[in-house]
Amino acid sequence: MQIEAVDLFCGVGGLTAGLIKSGIKVKAGYDIANECQFAYEHNNNATFVHKDVAEVSALEVSSWYSKDSIKLLAGCAPCQPFSTYNQGKDTTKDKKWPLLYHFSRLIKEVKPELVTMENVPEVIRHKVYQDFIDELKSLGYEVFSKEVVCVQYGIPQTRKRHVVLASKIGNIELIPPTHDVAVTVKDVIGKLEKLRAGEKSTNDALHASANLSVINLERIRHSKPGGTWRDWPEELRADCHKKESGRSYPSVYGRMEWDKPAPTMTTLCYGFGNGRFGHPEQDRGISLREAALFQTFPENYQFTETPKKISFRGVGRMIGNAVPVRLGEVIGLSFKSL
Incomplete structure (x- = not known):
């Protein structure tokens, strides 16, 4: 039945x-x-x-x-x-x-x-x-x-x-x-087209990464896979990290590691400063497509009717909230x- x-x-x-x-x-x-x-x-x-x-x-x-x-x-x-x-x-x-x-x-x-x-x-x-x-x-x-x-x-x-x-x-x-054995970051996104921060793939509109400010671009360049903001030079550290309350958030502004699973996807998973959402080697946050793949959506899953007008916040919320x-x-x- x-x-x-x-x-x-x-x-x-x-x-x-x-x-x-x-x-x-x-x-x-x-x-x-x-x-x-x-x-x-x-x-x-x-x-x-x-x-x-x-x-x-x-x-x-x-x-x-x-x-x-x-x-x-x-x-x-x-x-x-x-x-x-x-x-x-x-x-x-x-x-x-x-x-x-x-x-x-x-x-x-x-x-x-x-x-x-x-x-x-x-x-x-x-x-x-x-x-x-x-x-x-x-x-x-x-x-x-x-x-x-x-x-x-x-x-x-x-x-x-x-x-x-x-x-x-x-x-x-x-x-x-x-x-x-865990499925790793490399297993999932290792072969995807390389992107720079703020760039979008010509083959897949969802494979797009958010822009990074000048200081955040410098921060990610000093970030190590699996590392923390403590790896940065002192002048790049945010004021909140210097406070005692900020020391308990080591994964913020972190890069993923190729040979480990990704962190939990959230509604803000496209943002480098929102968790360990930095790409393992490219100087950018993960793309929306990469976030969707970590959520095990099929590669061809479409989230908007007009892919050229994708909102990072809107689609990020859809992906992060999904089962x-x-x-x-x-x-x-x-x-x-x-």
Whole structure:
């Protein structure tokens, strides 16, 4: 029997693309960010619905599934309220905070046979997460939850994510790790066209790197793969690095290493000053295409309808917010093994 999915908080389709790759048919994705519609529909042959999940009804979601299908409801709610970047801040007023409760409401009303949720590992510290798990169990689901080390599944990032799988048709767990050896930066981007800072490939508009200021260009020239800003001459160091509070951020303005996985991709991963996002040997930050490849998007995945007018901030947000495609595939394969 065919598993069919509806993807809540779908973004540009990272999870959807992975589920499709595993053999699951994804019928629709919901997201409040309408700028994701082109990428979602163009690459995945699924319908994008521009709508706040808080306003989505169970009747609407249920209408997407075929009568004889196994229903999968997937939801990777925005992780910002749960992120380590927000620890210590009052996030209780964040509008994204209740989204897991809306997801839980739809599960209760739609009654899918299968459910998956993915988020940052810190989500487990919050009451909304425990309420979500308790609700699944009270509805009769077998529940599996685990912190996933992405490199163990061939994702070339040091990324860790918390994954929940729930089933009403048998015991469910994530498939065992598939990679003993990490996929490296060189494996992923080693053969891509060389670029200078601010340059764009003539063959791929997404293979474009952001401009660097004169001082940042000088800084990256003094940066070593795997090194820190401490490798720079004193006159190049930022004022914030000289303060005691700045000493705990050694990876900012860092270069990646060829023989190791990339760091976790963020919404600002195209910026040299935003983390260890410097190219291992070229004097620039990674390109948007390189960031997408680290997120395991296919090489031909298109993010905008007009590639010549790409916004680094806009596309960077799409890529950084996405579920890695390979993780979506692993989740799908886990359900397919039932």
